[in-house]
Amino acid sequence: MKGFKTLTPIPEAQRVFIAAVAHTPSEVSVPTPQAVGLYAARDVVSPVDVPPFDRAAFDGYAVRSADTLGASRTNPVMLRVVGKALPGAEFGNAVGSGEAVEVATGAPLPAGADAVVPYEEAARRGEYIEVYKSVPQFYYVSRRGEDVAAGDAVLRRGRRIKPWDVGVLASIGVREVAVYKITAGLISTGDELVELGEAPPPPGKIINSTRHVITALLRDLGVEVHYLGIVPDDEEAIYMAVADAASRFDIVITTGGVSVGEPDHVVRAVSRLGPEVLIHGIAARPGRPNSAAVVQGKPVVMLSGFPVASIVGFDVFVKPAVHKMVGAKEEPLPTVKAVLTRRVTTPINVRSYIRVRVYRQGDKLYADPLAVTGSGILSTLTKGNGLLIVPENREGYDENDEVEVILLSPVES
Secondary structure, eight states: OTTOSOOBOHHHHHHHHHHHOOOOOEEEEEEGGGOTTSBBSSOEEOSSOBSSSOEESSSEEEEOGGGGTTOOSSSOEEEEEEEEEOTTSOOSSOOOTTEEEEEOTTOBOOTTOOEEEEGGGEEEETTEEEEOSOOOTTTTEEOTTSSBOTTOEEEOTTOBOOHHHHHHHHHTTOOEEEEEEOEEEEEEEOTTEEOTTSOSOOTTOEEOHHHHHHHHHHHHTTOEEEEEEEEOSOHHHHHHHHHHHHHHOSEEEEESSOSTTSOOHHHHHHHTTOOSEEEEOBSEETTTTOEEEEETTEEEEEEOSSHHHHHHHIIIIIHHHHHHHHTOOOOOOOEEEEEESSOEEOOTTSEEEEEEEEEEETTEEEEEEEESSOTTOTHHHHHOOEEEEEOTTOOEEOTTOEEEEEESSOOBO
16 A cells, blocks of 8 residues: 555545535536536426327317217217317317317317317218217327426426437427536646657657546536646646646546555645645555545546546546536446356455456356456456446455446447
8 A cells, every 4th residue: 555544435535525525617508409418507497388288199089078978889979070170270169069070199179179089989971970989088188288387397407418308498498508517627647648649659658548538538427628738747837737727627637646656746736725625545446546635615636547547536536526516416327237257356445346248148147357457457448348346345256146237338149
């Protein structure tokens, strides 16, 4: 554990960190079709009923339900057809006793009618129909306000807007929706880094791949990313960069400069900002160098420079911080039960993240561990399709144990 006085258990680290996050991003209005993936900044209450009128839910005949009492195949009721109602226009007359109006699905229900007899339950006989079934009131009728009633909250603050939410908002006439504009300042640190496109890297240099992993994760989370470049391993330079980012963005994320054996330039620089909370190192494998702070209510997350470890830190600190700022709930991840193909041994009191390949053989699912160690082996996330999380109170799992795996991509055959 050289380089860390203590490693904070993940539950405690999250509790202390999230409790101190008090910043709220700014609100902006965006056109409703462009709101997918963003977080609602306000409740949206419907001003109208949807549908705005009673309408036919099936092709057939609009009738007065009382007129069909006693109808059967052996004793049909005869009703006179007095017109036809189509979607997009009201039927000009009312349905009287002993009358019916032919209707198409979605057409406003004519006045006087309170039920629809489907074509399959009637037969046309010239200007009359024979009704073969007694129908109750509102049979095959979509009632006014059945989908959304005026006054219903169709969107709650903090909800991440889904495609079907956009459909509901459009149905009630909402053209723009208030959402949170969440901005992140992303800073890479490390004298060894070069950017993609400068390849082949000079001897001793590596491509800054972690920047692109974290950028993609942020965008997937609905965050607007501002990349601020590579800062050298110099405490003063890092301090200036983080201080500037903290003044301009909702969340600040750094990568690199926090691993065991490296100078703690990033943590020392952030500590100079006078954080309300500072967590240096978590009990995770991989990912123990990941650290976090809260500065004037804003989250500052210091991720490992190693890609896989940085992903762990992202899930531990960045996701819950974004959710806290906008009042969102964490979205559940798909999980499956699978049989472990070989033993996995992990240290006690440390939460371990094991990359696995989940495949189906016969009627069973199996999980094959790809790498137990290696915080920088990013390819295991593309070779694999699942993640096995071993909790702090276990020393691993045995071969043939049934385990719960988080699916990252579809199960293989």
